[in-house]
Amino acid sequence: MSVDPPEASRRLKQRLNSRFTFLSDPDGVLLDRLGIRHRAGRPDGADIAYPTALLVDARGTVRWIFQSDTYRQRARPQQVFQAIAALDALPAEPAPR
Amino acid sequence: MLALSVLLVAAVIAVLAANLGSQGDELRFGYQQLVHARVPWLLLLPLWVGCALGIASLLRRRGLWRGMLVGAEGLLTALVSWYFLWFSFLPAHTLALEVGDPLPSYALVDQDGVLRRMQASTPREPALYIFYRGDW
Numbered sequence: 001m002s003v004d005p006p007e008a009s010r011r012l013k014q015r016l017n018s019r020f021t022f023l024s025d026p027d028g029v030l031l032d033r034l035g036i037r038h039r040a041g042r043p044d045g046a047d048i049a050y051p052t053a054l055l056v057d058a059r060g061t062v063r064w065i066f067q068s069d070t071y072r073q074r075a076r077p078q079q080v081f082q083a084i085a086a087l088d089a090l091p092a093e094p095a096p097r
Numbered sequence: 098m099l100a101l102s103v104l105l106v107a108a109v110i111a112v113l114a115a116n117l118g119s120q121g122d123e124l125r126f127g128y129q130q131l132v133h134a135r136v137p138w139l140l141l142l143p144l145w146v147g148c149a150l151g152i153a154s155l156l157r158r159r160g161l162w163r164g165m166l167v168g169a170e171g172l173l174t175a176l177v178s179w180y181f182l183w184f185s186f187l188p189a190h191t192l193a194l195e196v197g198d199p200l201p202s203y204a205l206v207d208q209d210g211v212l213r214r215m216q217a218s219t220p221r222e223p224a225l226y227i228f229y230r231g232d233w
Binding site: 001002003004006008009010011012013020021022023024025029030031033034035036038041042043044048049050051052053054055056057058059060061062063064065067068069070071072073074075076080084087 | 131132133134135136181185186187188189190191192194195196197198199200201205206208209210213215216218219220221222223224225226227228229230231232233
């Protein structure tokens, strides 16, 4: 997910030969809800996202978050796999009343 | 001493150059440090040692070419250090949710212009959301 328009996301998806869905949030609506809008973070002064990874379970609950204080650092693949494995290991929650 | 200095600095710069524009090649030498280390000490330390050796070499034996070489090493070392220790760090901010919170609702278009809606706390496939800075 990024503030890039769909065309830019499509080009990136093709270039990376990725199977992920690339969502566009050009106005930063979801970024504001999550508190991850980096104002004037792009070289041209546009707002972008603070790099963030969220793992969401089948109930829509956030189960794992990765953020760094530097834009270079990304979660290691094994960290992500561990978070997914922990998701599978969680006991089923009672249904909401 | 000067040869070792040049070797160290050149090796680090070569690793940086080789990873420039990398599209996620985990096996490329140095990639782990560049992408997964908060501060890539394994690249910075050889650079600093190389630069220090260059300065020590210059102090022992002066010369125009030697001075220019060590000056170039110092400039590169300063630029790389500035990038990794200051420029790439983000302003402080506070995430508006934490583990255990529901992901907020959204209605956003995907790369094909198809609207994707998701209501908070509704059943779904588990998913990993990666928010990235964009492609420019």
